[in-house]
Amino acid sequence: MSTNPPVVLYHYEASPFAKKVQSLLALKGVPYTRVLVLNIPPRPALSTLLGITYRRVPVLAIGSDIYCDSAAIASALERRFPAAPTLYPFRVGVGKTAPIAEEVVKTDTAVVRALAFWAEGQVFPTVQDHMPYESLPAEWIHDRSGHRGAPIDIPTIVARRDDSKSTVASHLALLEAQLADGREWLLDTTAPGLADIIVHTPFAWARTLSSLADLFDPTVVPRTIAWLDRTSTYLDARRVSAPVISPEDAAHVITSAQAEDIDYTVGFNATDARRLGTERGDAVTVTPRDVGKVPTVGTLVALSSEEIVLETRGEVGVVRCHFPRLGFQIKKAEAKL
Structure with a gap:
């Protein structure tokens, strides 16, 4: 049992x-x-x-x-x-056959937390601008206005979408640069970890939003697209x-x-x-x-x-x-x- x-x-x-x-x-x-x-x-x-x-x-x-x-x-x-399985897997070539030591596993915890502040504090809000606010229920808009502490101004959000889209493109360029050496996972680990999930979440969501979909151009961010697909496949195979x-x-x-x-x-x-x-x-x-x-x-x-x-x-x-x-x-x- x-x-x-x-x-x-x-x-x-x-x-x-x-x-x-x-x-x-x-x-x-x-x-x-x-x-x-x-x-x-x-x-x-x-x-x-x-x-x-x-x-x-x-x-x-x-x-x-x-x-x-x-x-x-x-x-x-x-x-x-x-x-x-740990959320902090080994770096490639480090400790593969040795017992997991806490000081090895915990090496990148601060880096992972910094990535969380970036992904959730910087990337997520710019992606959020591209939600279909125009078609969302008034009750939801009212609630989220209270949640934010200020009214959700839909015309203003719509007007700044080109600017926020450009910002998302810049974030994608940073992600593409991180993956430029051909690594399989975001922090060059032997398996996906917390860092991959943290960063995957807003970008996978962005990919589903119609006004951002064209940013995921395989000629511009090929390694990012491959990493997103690889992470999704890995996680989907383990969902119960x-x-x-x-x-x-x-x-x-x-x-x-x-x-x-x-x-x-x-x-x-x-x-x-x-x-x-x-x-x-x-x-x-x-x-x-x-x-x-x-x-x-x-x-x-x-x-x-x-x-x-x-x-x-x-x-x-x-x-x-x-x-x-x-x-x-x-x-x-x-x-x-």
Whole structure:
């Protein structure tokens, strides 16, 4: 019998970031179930049943721990499923026959995170300009305007599309240069890893948008096209069927599962907590710094330089909610929980 914890993905079908997380799960070979949620709040499957008001999806449950943001999800999958294929494969010619040493595997973690800031902070917004805003429902436009903190001005977006398309072309040129030496994978590794998935996600999405499709010209970016196809083929061959379950069933599975040993994996940095004006056991809020600034309120139970962990309570039970440190703000709540 498997001793692996249950894994549940909360997402909606059209989300590029959900596709990214599904690619991570495929690469790691982790079986999972799914809960389909609406593409706009409210999402009572999370907020009511589990007490998580974080407005973005996807989120991933592993046991009774909920990981918010794809960066936290990637880190959790790597540490919770160490026997699965690593997200940080060896460089070509390095350590192929030797046991995996942590200092080798972790060599490019900072580079991978920098790539994430580029792919998600620079590439993604320019690709996003080419979504078919003109035909999207008014309800969705209204929700995403609130999410961004400013109205979505469709005429302005349409007017700047040529400029943003030129920017996407420049990003493609950078990617083509990275692949110019004929390497198989983005960081010249023996297999695809987190870096490939991070960068593949926005460019594969861009390829599906009609106003950007002509940028993927095999005479201009042949190595990029080959890498995109190679990565897609590799991941598609490893995808498994993920059954859809009800929010209620998922919540009961999650809250009855074992929690991660966060004292060991995350710990508590008391010095940093003092800088933030809080301590273990305090009621705190965690809020994204960029968009979707809806706070999640809970009890602070773990804190490191990379991760924040809150305990939240919903109608079904208690879970632990994990956020990355970078990109999120933590504050002491005004009232006790």
